[in-house]
Amino acid sequence: MEHDRAVQLLKSTGALLEGHFLLTSGNHSDTYIQCALLLSHPHTSLAFMEDIAEHFSGQRIDTVVAPAVGGIIVAYEVARLLRTRAIFLEREQGMMTFRRGFRIERGEAVLIVEDVITTGGSVIEVGDSVRAAGGTVRGYASIVNRSSGRFKPDEPYYYSLEMDVPMYKPDACPLCAQNIPAVKPGSRNLKG
Numbered sequence: 017m018e019h020d021r022a023v024q025l026l027k028s029t030g031a032l033l034e035g036h037f038l039l040t041s042g043n044h045s046d047t048y049i050q051c052a053l054l055l056s057h058p059h060t061s062l063a064f065m066e067d068i069a070e071h072f073s074g075q076r077i078d079t080v081v082a083p084a085v086g087g088i089i090v091a092y093e094v095a096r097l098l099r100t101r102a103i104f105l106e107r108e109q110g111m112m113t114f115r116r117g118f119r120i121e122r123g124e125a126v127l128i129v130e131d132v133i134t135t136g137g138s139v140i141e142v143g144d145s146v147r148a149a150g151g152t153v154r155g156y157a158s159i160v161n162r163s164s165g166r167f168k169p170d171e172p173y174y175y176s177l178e179m180d181v182p183m184y185k186p187d188a189c190p191l192c193a194q195n196i197p198a199v200k201p202g203s204r205n206l207k208g
């Protein structure tokens with residue numbers, strides 16, 4: 017998807033904010049992404065699912081698999097467009113696990129999706145579980161790639177928008193240096 021269009025769609029739902037943010041990690045940033053807000057507008061987020069589905073439409077995909085929670089809606093919509101099955105894995109005692117009767121058959125071709133990939137930790141675990149069950153990972157997809165090149169799987173990885181979000185330690189934050197007040201994302205007084 018074209019970069020400016022993707023940014024505009026995210027901003028239109030309040031999922032992408034610019035300002036001076038206090039992150040839970042203690043770091044500061046000038047950008048905040050909350051993909052759940054994009055997904056709270058199904059008609060707007062559909063453009064991203066169509067983008068991902070279109071990219072994989074010529075390939076054999078039997079099942080779209082996501083890690084809970086962020087990827088569930090992405091998997092459902094992409095699978096609907098590809099006319100395949102959608103399932104998700106959940107963390108149980110620290111392990112990404114098939115629950116609720118979900119399973120992968122031997123030889124199934126799997127696309128793994130997520131809303132935002134940062135380190136790639138969850139989707140890599142999902143990939144390991146899929147392979148352990150006998151499935152084949154055909155690729156990965158996310159709406160936003162903010163891994164800054166850290167997530168480089170052996171299989172193809174498609175994303176609609178790449179965003180490198182700079183993070184600063186409080187004592188090295190250029191926004192603090194300009195005396196711009198920092199806010200916690202999600203606080204009520206935040207405007208998109």
Ligand SMILES: [Zn+2]
Nearest residue numbers: 044189191192
């Ligand atoms: Zn700051």
